[in-house]
Amino acid sequence: MAFDIDMIKKVYANMSERVDKAREIVGKPLTLSEKILYSHLWEGNPSKAFRRGKDYVDFAPDRIACQDATAQMALLQFMQAGKPKVAVPTTVHCDHLIQAKSGAVADLKVANTSSAEVFNFLESVSNKYGIGFWKPGAGIIHQVVLENYAFPGGMMIGTDSHTVNAGGLGMVAIGVGGADAVDVMAGMAWELKFPKLIGVKLTGNISGWTSAKDVILKVAGILTVKGGTGAIIEYFGEGAKNLSCTGKGTICNMGAEVGATTSTFGYDASMERYLRATDRNDVADAANAVKGYLTADPEVYANPEKYFDEIIEIDLNTLRPHLNGPFTPDLATPVGELGEKARANGWPMKVDWGLIGSCTNSSYEDLTRAASIAQQAVDKKIKPKSDFGINPGSEQIRFTAERDGLLQIFENLGATVFTNACGPCIGQWDRSDLKGDEKNTIVHSFNRNFSKRADGNPNTHAFVGSPEMVAAIAISGRLDFDPMNDTLINEDGQEVKLDEPLGIELPPKGFEVEDAGYLAPMEDGSGVVVKVDVKSERLQLLDPFTPIKPESLQGAKLLIKAFGKCTTDHISMAGPWLRFRGHLDNIANNTLIGAVNAFNKKTNFVKNQLTGEYVGVPDAQRAYKAAGIKTVVVGDHNYGEGSSREHAAMQPRHLGVAVVIVKSFARIHETNLKKQGMLGLTFANENDYDLIQEDDTFNFVDIKDFAPEKQITLELVHKDGSKDTIKLNHTYNQSQIEWFNEGSALNVIKRENAA
Numbered sequence: 001m002a003f004d005i006d007m008i009k010k011v012y013a014n015m016s017e018r019v020d021k022a023r024e025i026v027g028k029p030l031t032l033s034e035k036i037l038y039s040h041l042w043e044g045n046p047s048k049a050f051r052r053g054k055d056y057v058d059f060a061p062d063r064i065a066c067q068d069a070t071a072q073m074a075l076l077q078f079m080q081a082g083k084p085k086v087a088v089p090t091t092v093h094c095d096h097l098i099q100a101k102s103g104a105v106a107d108l109k110v111a112n113t114s115s116a117e118v119f120n121f122l123e124s125v126s127n128k129y130g131i132g133f134w135k136p137g138a139g140i141i142h143q144v145v146l147e148n149y150a151f152p153g154g155m156m157i158g159t160d161s162h163t164v165n166a167g168g169l170g171m172v173a174i175g176v177g178g179a180d181a182v183d184v185m186a187g188m189a190w191e192l193k194f195p196k197l198i199g200v201k202l203t204g205n206i207s208g209w210t211s212a213k214d215v216i217l218k219v220a221g222i223l224t225v226k227g228g229t230g231a232i233i234e235y236f237g238e239g240a241k242n243l244s245c246t247g248k249g250t251i252c253n254m255g256a257e258v259g260a261t262t263s264t265f266g267y268d269a270s271m272e273r274y275l276r277a278t279d280r281n282d283v284a285d286a287a288n289a290v291k292g293y294l295t296a297d298p299e300v301y302a303n304p305e306k307y308f309d310e311i312i313e314i315d316l317n318t319l320r321p322h323l324n325g326p327f328t329p330d331l332a333t334p335v336g337e338l339g340e341k342a343r344a345n346g347w348p349m350k351v352d353w354g355l356i357g358s359c360t361n362s363s364y365e366d367l368t369r370a371a372s373i374a375q376q377a378v379d380k381k382i383k384p385k386s387d388f389g390i391n392p393g394s395e396q397i398r399f400t401a402e403r404d405g406l407l408q409i410f411e412n413l414g415a416t417v418f419t420n421a422c423g424p425c426i427g428q429w430d431r432s433d434l435k436g437d438e439k440n441t442i443v444h445s446f447n448r449n450f451s452k453r454a455d456g457n458p459n460t461h462a463f464v465g466s467p468e469m470v471a472a473i474a475i476s477g478r479l480d481f482d483p484m485n486d487t488l489i490n491e492d493g494q495e496v497k498l499d500e501p502l503g504i505e506l507p508p509k510g511f512e513v514e515d516a517g518y519l520a521p522m523e524d525g526s527g528v529v530v531k532v533d534v535k536s537e538r539l540q541l542l543d544p545f546t547p548i549k550p551e552s553l554q555g556a557k558l559l560i561k562a563f564g565k566c567t568t569d570h571i572s573m574a575g576p577w578l579r580f581r582g583h584l585d586n587i588a589n590n591t592l593i594g595a596v597n598a599f600n601k602k603t604n605f606v607k608n609q610l611t612g613e614y615v616g617v618p619d620a621q622r623a624y625k626a627a628g629i630k631t632v633v634v635g636d637h638n639y640g641e642g643s644s645r646e647h648a649a650m651q652p653r654h655l656g657v658a659v660v661i662v663k664s665f666a667r668i669h670e671t672n673l674k675k676q677g678m679l680g681l682t683f684a685n686e687n688d689y690d691l692i693q694e695d696d697t698f699n700f701v702d703i704k705d706f707a708p709e710k711q712i713t714l715e716l717v718h719k720d721g722s723k724d725t726i727k728l729n730h731t732y733n734q735s736q737i738e739w740f741n742e743g744s745a746l747n748v749i750k751r752e753n754a755a
């Protein structure tokens, strides 16, 4: 599937020199995470030590992966860069836009019709620019990456937060926004704040009902959804070595649920076994040759408290199976204690669905462990009380599981096998058993369980567990079922108990697949024509942004003064708007509709200064645009927090917003504004936020002298003619000012490319 062994060998060839140099500069033994980071510096050999959690560093990732929902805007932008091919190996995976309803065959057919234009677009762009394309039904991005592309010691970025899954194979793999991916595709560096390091020492062995999933469910309970922010979690210890490679993948996958930059494990025998089983002997051999560089220096794990910023220790011998939820993945409860908690909180005890699979838990080991429980239901004549749904992570795993009779075991219980795609994990689930927004409970082996995440129903209480625990709970039909202690009554009226799950790490007959669903790009794609229907609702080719002229920043109007939290979701909502992610003008109709207007505390209700009427934010903005008037958005602290979605900058830019002035920015959003050629500024005195009035006109009087580290003067003209003059700060360096002067970072890349 075209993993690039030469590229991997090159990474390994550089590694020894760079890691040795870094160790010398840092002056102490290195963690695995540091080895990977220092061996992927954009500058090549390290020349200075970086401060964790402080320094911004340019990196050179080895790979990029994109999923279908985020790839659209990323590739539309890349098309503007004027490059004939992507600069680093890249793949696109069609997995998010496939609804789960009746079963794989029928559902895939529907998706191939309803999203045909998006899939065709992604396929032709991939073909043109040298990008590997995984068709709808080929599998979920992270499972496919683990099976084909991840390699120990590598660095990758992906336009999906669970890119971190590849840490299971010893990578530093990080989820990013499309704009970051475009930079790397275009041959530029990728910037990241040098992360802090959290060490998780695993002692003992998992056994019985406890699984790798329970490690991360426990860690989520300890760290909570924010505890990993800005940090890489590095797992080590005897317990880590005893976990399968795919089990490690599960743990890393859900590192996203504690906000971690990524998670990783040192190279070991389980990874070697997995590489060889997935037909990558040459990668395993190459990794074996540099083994010492693919794990931390021995002193680090001997005295971890000296080398990590935080240490967590988990004894796998005593770790109990958990179910986390509802509504948040960090609400961790050991199975057996959940009944009491559910009764106290009024959570529905009856379980309606058990869902197994997703990118988190669809390995061969996962399926065999869950199937060993499902088979007992048949053998012991227990009629399952819940419905079962299975989402295999890839066609390779599905084909192998079918060949080995695993899927049949679930089908014998009436399970529906959905497409090898995200389905219910991302709300792509047409659930027919509910009439309305009924309160109900489901259990699943996915990673996220936020309100509405699976089925759009805010009253669905979703609990996250291991596949085998999901199988047991679904068979019992009760949230308070504890298979380690409780019994069930079978169809003959006998009391029966489920035995512990039994799993097989890797298929004894090997993995097999007939058509993995991969399309390699043409060697020379220059002749490929990318077609986008001008009447399309979902796709729109981008026009380069034109530079914002300094003169247009005299007499600009206030669009909205946002009050309180204004995240990227407030600026560009997801949900039903997902379908427009590839059509900038259509998705722009949701611009800032979630932001609270500071003057009336309402959302999507702002004054159009041209008419005096109160209208929706996009309507007001389109009126200003039609009148040729630039506008300003004012915000509070940490404006643009949330995701790295570039739509939150592109949409306002497209509609004619020129400047965003806030008390403080979420850094990624600030960078996104810069990349789109806008002005992202902060109040020098944050109390000046209070000076902004609803009918204000803005004059950026010295914008012609825009320069690094030089404040900008803003004259505010109020409705009564009175004026205030304030100072604004910015963090633009000279090349970012060039982005502003030329309209966008992409315009600069294009010009440089043409030169």
Ligand code: SF4
Binding pocket: 095, 140, 141, 142, 160, 162, 358, 359, 360, 421, 422, 425, 426, 446, 447
């Ligand atoms: Fe994201 Fe779920 Fe798909 Fe994984 S299966 S990539 S978590 S939507």
